[in-house]
Amino acid sequence: MSTTQANLQGDLPGHYGPYGGRFVPEALTSALDQLDAAFRAGVADPEFISRLVDLERDYTGRPSPLTRARRFGEHCAGARIYFKREDLNHTGSHKINNVLGQALLAQRMGKTRIIAETGAGQHGVATATAAALLGLQCTVYMGAEDTRRQALNVARMKILGAEVVSVATGNMTLKDAINEAMRDWVASVDSTHYVLGTVTGPAPFPEMVRHFHSVIGRESREQIFAVEGRLPDAVAACVGGGSNAMGLFSGFIDDANVQLRGYEAGGEGVETGRHAARFAAGTPGVLHGARTYVMQDEWGQTVPSHSISAGLDYPGVGPEHAWLHDTGRAIYESVNDSEAMDAFALCSRTEGIIPAIETAHGLAGVIRLGKELGPDSVIILNLSGRGDKDVATAARWFGIELEHSEFGASIELSEGR
Amino acid sequence: MNHTGVDLIGSVFAQAKSENRALLIGYLPAGFPTLGESVALVEAMCDGGVDLIEVGLPYSDPLMDGPVIQQAVDQALGNGATPQSVLTVVKAVANRGVVPVVMSYWNPIEQFGIDAFAHELQQAGGAGVITPDLTIEEGQPWIAAAGGQDLAPIFLVAPSSTNERISRICQVTQGFVYAASTMGVTGARDRVSNLAPELVARVRASTDLPIAVGLGVSNGAQAAEIAKYADGVIVGSAFVTAANAGGVAGVRELARELAGGVHRAR
Structure with missing residues (x-):
């Protein structure tokens, strides 16, 4: 039923067959459009590419x-x-590849703060690291269950200057951290870029994160x-x-x-x-x-x-x-x-x-x-x-x-x- | 006479307009805190003067909602709320002569089957569906399914929406346009966002549809302020808070206060 109908949209940008797309509050659509434009302009801009390649070689x-x-x-x-x-x-971990790309895009868009969700803490640490390197403010959302089992990474993020928010809703793991990061982003989107840590989420995140990895x-x-x-x-x-x-x-x-x-x-x-x-x-x-x-x-x-x-x-x-x-x-x-x-x-x-x-x-x-x-x-x-x-x-x-x-x-x- | 959902919404806005006032729209999740109690709570909203009721379909991952509604839907889900609970509450609202619409995140509707959902909602007396995480780009199958049952597909506009997007959203929306007054999640705020009047004006330039403003309204004074320029005032979290604190009586009292604000605004 719905999947058949959804298949009709398979050729829309940001879709993989019936999958992908954008199911988000309207308040985020303009930010996703802005991100999409910045991503496409960035990866076609020799200066952006060389900055990223230099960081990959000299920093990563x-x-x-x-x-x-x-x-x-x-x-x-x-x-x-x-x-x-x-x-x-x-x-x-591999997480730094994506984070450096997105943090450079955040700068390109004139945003001064980045936020992230994290499960194991690897993405949170990578995001806190890029924030420190580029002089951006950083908040990381992490499920309360995960802050317990990955305490070392919580400490690393704090040492790097990030604020770590322990999320005590739902199952208190990665899913709930993403919910809270999205809620933050809806309210802060003018100044903030959400550095989503994996190849999911609304378009253009899956394509963009894959690109940087x-x-x-x-x-x-x-x-x-x-x-x-x-x-x-x-x-x-x-x-x-x-x-x-x-x-x-x-x-x-x-x-x-x-x-x-x-x-x-x-x-x-x-x-x-x-x-x-x-x-x-x-x-x-x-x-x-x-x-x-x-x-x-x-x-x-x-x-x-x-x-x-x-x-x-x-x-x-x-x-x-x-x-x-x-x-x-x-x-x-x-x-x-x-x-x-x-x-x-x-x-x-x-x-x-x-x-x-x-x-x-x-x-x-x-x-x-x-x-x-x-x-x-x-x-x-x-x-x-x-x-x-x-x-x-x-x-x-x-x-x-x-x-x-x-x-x-x-x-x-x-x-x- | 057999009214369609779209007509029902149109006539209740027309009625309010003829009285030179805005519509009062109230939200509560179905099955909160239990199914039986949620029926009593929406009946109290009707008795207190709410003109149109958004019946929430509780969802495990409500991205647009602040802590008050999150806790309420968790409680409802814990007590076994399903889409059937929503249909039960919708029927109760319709039986009181008040227009019910459903507010639902997209996945539960997709899993129910969009045609089946539209059909059952129409049968229960529902007039439309607000879908806070369905973009118009992804919404075509739903717009067709809702259209088949003369249900109003109600989309949101936000302060960040461009005029071009507002125009496209208004082209596929029926019933009324939901203007999210602020950049953020649901929940009471001390002051009504100053982004709301500007947004309503931009939507007005795009459509003749009624425009209802939501997010952050919690008392009669705020309702009155919005009712000066919007066609509808939407209140959600404050009703949940009233239910938590004062049950049926608390909800009825808040409905009266808000209705008072809406009626004396102009």
């Missing part, structure tokens, strides 16, 4: 390396696994040719909103022989209802300004998501992923908390890389994928973030006792001297 540290993961690969049926090392970017796919494509002399058989990434995945996929989307694989959070198991598996258990609907796959009940009320990973704990997904899913161009599977944490440990111990728990979902997927594609296959995983922020969660999961007396111990040492 791009290009990020492509690292062959030999020991981890042994656990993937011997497949040739490569990690695209977005964890080595300044601030520790497409550097991941471009670099990966060049790098894999340099070492393997050919395209990979598959590229893989974890998918929350889906920005790191979209950045990597964008480099290979036109290469029909390169499989695109996304891994969403299966939480405690899709059958338990406590998960964030939008493709496994969601249906098309509208959330946060776009039509996409949504975890919802029969009346269209959003159902709370669940994942051990704050960054994947979101009941919607980017609309382009929804379209890639429906057309079969990309394949999405879910990975449970426990499978992700096994991969987290394996990556740490075989490669000396502690990944973000979000990324660990992709790592678990690659273990399956290696077995599926075999030892001669070449697979790139987007190692989207580092796991420092997740050390407390991981320690709890693995039953590692954290010493709370580090300072006490050092005092004892000095006294004994």
